[in-house]
Amino acid sequence: MIETDILIIGAGPCGLFGVFEAGLLKLRCHLVDSLPQPGGQLTEIYPKKPIYDIPGYPSVLAGDLVKNLMEQIEPFKPGFTLGERAESIEKLEDGRFKLTTSRGTEHVAPVIFIAGGLGCFEPRKPPISNITDFEDKGVEYIIKDPEIYRDKEVVIAGGGDSALDWTIFLANVAKRVSLVHRRTSFRGALDSVEKVQYLAKEGLIDLITEAQVVGLKGADKLEEVVIKHKTAGEKSQKTDHFIPLFGLAPKLGPIAEWGLNITKNAIDVDTRDYSTNVPGIFAVGDINNYPGKLKLILCGFHEATMAVQSAFKIIHPDQKLSFKYTTVAGVNGFEEAAA
Amino acid sequence: MVKITVIDREDQPHELDAPTDMNMNLMELCKAYELPVEGTCGGMALCSTCHCYVQNDFELPEPSEDEEDMLDQAFFVEDNSRLGCQIKLTDDLDGLKVKLAPTAG
Numbered sequence: 001m002i003e004t005d006i007l008i009i010g011a012g013p014c015g016l017f018g019v020f021e022a023g024l025l026k027l028r029c030h031l032v033d034s035l036p037q038p039g040g041q042l043t044e045i046y047p048k049k050p051i052y053d054i055p056g057y058p059s060v061l062a063g064d065l066v067k068n069l070m071e072q073i074e075p076f077k078p079g080f081t082l083g084e085r086a087e088s089i090e091k092l093e094d095g096r097f098k099l100t101t102s103r104g105t106e107h108v109a110p111v112i113f114i115a116g117g118l119g120c121f122e123p124r125k126p127p128i129s130n131i132t133d134f135e136d137k138g139v140e141y142i143i144k145d146p147e148i149y150r151d152k153e154v155v156i157a158g159g160g161d162s163a164l165d166w167t168i169f170l171a172n173v174a175k176r177v178s179l180v181h182r183r184t185s186f187r188g189a190l191d192s193v194e195k196v197q198y199l200a201k202e203g204l205i206d207l208i209t210e211a212q213v214v215g216l217k218g219a220d221k222l223e224e225v226v227i228k229h230k231t232a233g234e235k236s237q238k239t240d241h242f243i244p245l246f247g248l249a250p251k252l253g254p255i256a257e258w259g260l261n262i263t264k265n266a267i268d269v270d271t272r273d274y275s276t277n278v279p280g281i282f283a284v285g286d287i288n289n290y291p292g293k294l295k296l297i298l299c300g301f302h303e304a305t306m307a308v309q310s311a312f313k314i315i316h317p318d319q320k321l322s323f324k325y326t327t328v329a330g331v332n333g334f335e336e337a338a339a
Numbered sequence: 340m341v342k343i344t345v346i347d348r349e350d351q352p353h354e355l356d357a358p359t360d361m362n363m364n365l366m367e368l369c370k371a372y373e374l375p376v377e378g379t380c381g382g383m384a385l386c387s388t389c390h391c392y393v394q395n396d397f398e399l400p401e402p403s404e405d406e407e408d409m410l411d412q413a414f415f416v417e418d419n420s421r422l423g424c425q426i427k428l429t430d431d432l433d434g435l436k437v438k439l440a441p442t443a444g
């Protein structure tokens with residue numbers, strides 16, 4: 001079990017900066033994120049995009065901003081639980097919260113910051129009406145164990161790196177791999193594109209371009225996919241598995257079930273300190289909602305800073321908080337990471 | 340100001356007054372009228388939540404490679420598919436009719 005002062009859900013820019021502000025007040029933080037690396041949207045969606053409205057940076061690449069934030073918070077030795085989704089929160093008898101992740105990791109803290117951005121990133125599911133009927137019965141959005149495809153018929157859909165990479169990998173595992181893509185060109189890495197084209201030319205995979213999977217058929221499990229070709233129309237193909245690989249999209253997810261007041265997929269907060277309707281839980285950054293809300297990183301930095309001040313009063317109700325500038329007090333980090 | 344018709348996912352048409360002097364795009368217009376367009380990435384052609392179909396014969400600027408790449412992650416993409424965020428509102432668009440594409444599950 002992991003214990004900390006402030007448990008931050010979401011390791012995007014606002015969550016990361018919260019660690020710095022908390023550290024200045026000698027509060028320790030631990031971050032939980034469903035993605036395998038810190039940075040949130042900045043790392044996952046647009047690492048190479050320049051951002052122009054971070055004060056003091058005329059231009060900074062999103063990926064570099066995350067790198068800088070990680071460097072800035074390093075003295076405060078934050079803990080990370082990455083690649084696990086924050087699943088449930090329960091209030092303990094001692095007044096603290098226990099947060100359990102999708103993998104069962106338990107975290108206990110008196111204060112929780114929800115800095116979850118747009119929610120957790122989950123695989124995009126094609127809007128095929130009966131697709132949920134076949135989940136884990138032939139339809140997988142993530143490849144966890146490639147061995148389940150051994151000697152099976154597999155249809156992969158998508159045109160990016162993961163679709164290409166898995167097509168190449170499974171070509172040696174599955175009985176037959178078909179890759180369905182809507183265009184003739186691919187956006188993936190050049191050598192992967194060339195490899196896939198080579199495999200198709202040699203007849204080792206079926207490359208079906210200018211086509212999309214539009215339907216699924218089967219009794220108890222997936223038996224056929226319906227492939228619609230741009231000019232040749234629809235045709236069914238027998239298959240054991242269908243793996244749609246269309247990238248990740250954010251979903252609010254379990255946060256919606258935590259008893260917080262939510263308006264339009266965002267958590268209502270009091271702008272004095274960005275506290276939610278549940279005492280001890282704060283929401284900062286893109287995930288909160290208040291009159292005049294702007295979804296800007298710079299606003300999220302402010303919100304996290306204000307929330308930390310109130311968090312201090314909850315964590316140390318008997319201590320008086322004296323505000324100090326970093327120019328006066330410097331940055332006094334923690335000697336070691338939390339046990 | 341031009342008129343643009345947006346047909347929502349329930350097939351309801353919405354005739355919108357679209358300003359052409361505010362550097363807006365079609366995704367932002369839909370959001371301003373509170374139509375169900377997420378625009379998750381804020382208009383960087385990085386999420387495909389503003390995927391729509393151009394319904395009438397319009398000479399729109401060709402989609403960029405970035406837009407085509409992102410359409411690869413959208414569903415039910417047709418020849419008339421576009422990302423709303425990549426369609427700048429200009430005076431040439433008077434009478435444009437688009438239909439919102441189905442959302443991913």
